[in-house]
Amino acid sequence: MTQVFKFGGASIRDAAAIRHLGDLLARFPARPLIVVVSAMGKTTDALEALLAAARGDDPADYRERLETLRREHLATVEALFGASAGPVAQRVEALITELDRRHRRHARRERPFHYDQTVCFGELLSTTIVAAWLEDTGLASEWRDARELIVTDGTHQAANVNWSATAERVRGLDLDDGRLRVTQGFIGATPEGDATTLGREGSDYSAAILAHCLAAEAVTIWKDVPGLFNADPRRVDNAVQLETISYGEAIALAWHGAKVIHPKTLAPLQQRAIPLKVRSFQDLAASGSTIGDDARRDGEVPALMLCEAQTLLEVRPRDFAFMDEARQHDILGRLVAAGLHAGLIDAGATRLSLCLDSHPERLEPLVASLSSNYAVTRRDDLTLLTVRHGDDALLRALGEGRDCLAERRNADTAQRLFPASQCPATWHVPT
Known part of the structure; x- marks a missing residue:
């Protein structure tokens, strides 16, 4: 059966x-194998600065x-291939030239569209180099x-997958020839061929x-x-590795701010009961962790999530009326329109x-909008602490002082x- 491996930017940074x-x-000879690769290192950040x-x-x-950007990628090619770098360097040069052309063509278009047509080149560059290196090593x-594989709608920077069209294209791959496939995370395209990106944790989602x-x-x-x-x-300072957790527990942790796996990555795997493994590319002997159907060990140890740089808004009707369903609907609708997620709603x-x-670019317009109809009080520089499966004693200890x-x-x-x-740089979970 097919295996899918995903490698992030840190694993191909140089x-x-x-x-x-x-x-x-080379230590995983079984096929079929699909390798999904992110942009190298901090390339996406560099591309966003280039976009600006x-x-x-x-x-x-x-x-x-x-x-x-051009010089850094060509330096990697030179370091890998030496005197035989020419053909790969030419492909990298061609991608940089095309990136430049697209910036010139789309710089006056709406930013989300421009973003997707250009930032996708980070993954195109990295996979071009990685695939050539793998082939060179045998x-x-x-x-x-x-x-050409992942078909989406035109919601740029947060595209929605057209599952039926994508399944038809992916299932059309001939994976029985013994070759591994190298492709990009984070990106797809509309049926018309316009590049799209899949939003936060998009490379994991691609896999x-x-x-x-x-x-x-x-x-x-x-x-x-x-x-x-x-x-x-x-x-x-006393974080504990989780050997196994269920899809549901992983989704809950991610929803509350844990840097685990984004829920949108887990949902398609859960539908087919496909386990997701997290392993270290630095230590193959490490046991790793598995997300799957088995929930028997969920909650064995409390989980702690910290979300920093938080703002608390308290919104009240100006006429001292109740905060009824109609007003909540209005306020939450404005929150959605601003593209913000509330980590806590009370x-x-x-x-x-x-x-x-x-x-700031999203919060300030929301505050201005709400203030036109409601009394809004605000407090900044806060930390949201979320504890899963904690008892009263643990919560008291974490809140003390x-x-x-x-x-x-x-x-x-x-x-x-x-x-x-009032929050320490390093926390300790009392046991």
């Missing part, structure tokens, strides 16, 4: 990392950024353009889409950590409290909002 990727894949420059008024800044490979359409045996996401944890190990008789990410500004709790999840100034 020539040494790409060599390591080739060595890793293309839409700005400083041509010299744009040319400098484009040349830096791993028979074929480069495939994800824009899930392909796996779903092929009824794959498993998806493996290769990271620079040994697996999934009950908390961010960079922020919690309703009272005369107010609605919303905890939001502090994205901190002012709780908002709270929400149900049978298995508790959320509390604290001033960021």
Whole structure:
């Protein structure tokens, strides 16, 4: 059965990392195998800065950024292929030239459309180099353009998959010739051929889409950590690795801010009971973690999620009326239109409290809109703490010495909002 491997930007950040990727894949000779690859390192960030420059008024800044992108990718090609770099370098040069052409063509179009037509080149560049390197090392490979496989609508920067059209194209792949397939994460295209991107965690989602359409045996996401944890190990000094969790538990953790796997990645896998494995590309001996149907170990240890740079809005009717369903519908509709997600929503008789990410470009217009019809109070620089499967003693310990500004709790999840100034750089989960 087909396996799908996904590698993020950290795993191909430079020539040494790409060599390591080739060595890793050589240890998995079973076919069919589809390898989904992100852009190299921080390339997407560089492309977003290039996009801003293309839409700005400083041509010299744009040319400098484009040349830096070109130079960095060609340096990787040179480091990998040496004297035989010519053919791969030519393909990279052609992609950079096409990227430049698209910026010139679309710089006056609406930004989401322009974004998708150009930022997709990060994945096109990386997979061109990776596929050529694998072939050069003796791993028979074929480069495939994800824009010809994943069909979406025209919702740019957050495209919706046309599942029937995508399944028809993916199932048309001939995977029985012993070659692995290298394709891009994050990108697709409309039926008319306009590039689209799949939004947050789009590369993981790409792997899930392909796996779903092929009824794959498993998806493996290769990271620079040994697996999934009950908390961010960079922020919690006694974080515990989770060997197995269920799809439902993983979705709940992700919804509340855990850097686990985005729910949209899990849904197509859950529909076909395809397990998702998280493994370390740095340590193949590490056991990794598995997300699947088995829920028996869910909640064995409490999970802790921290969302920082939060803003609390308390919205009240100006006429002191109740915060009824009609007013909640109006407020939440404006929230959706602003493209913001509320990590915590708490309703009272005369107010609605919303905890939001502090994205100025989205938050400020929302506050202005609400203030025209409601009384709005605001508090910034907050931290939202979410605890899954925690008991009262744990919650008391985590809240000790901190002012709780908002709270929400149900049978298995508790959320509390604290001033960021009262929160430590490193947390500890009492056991």
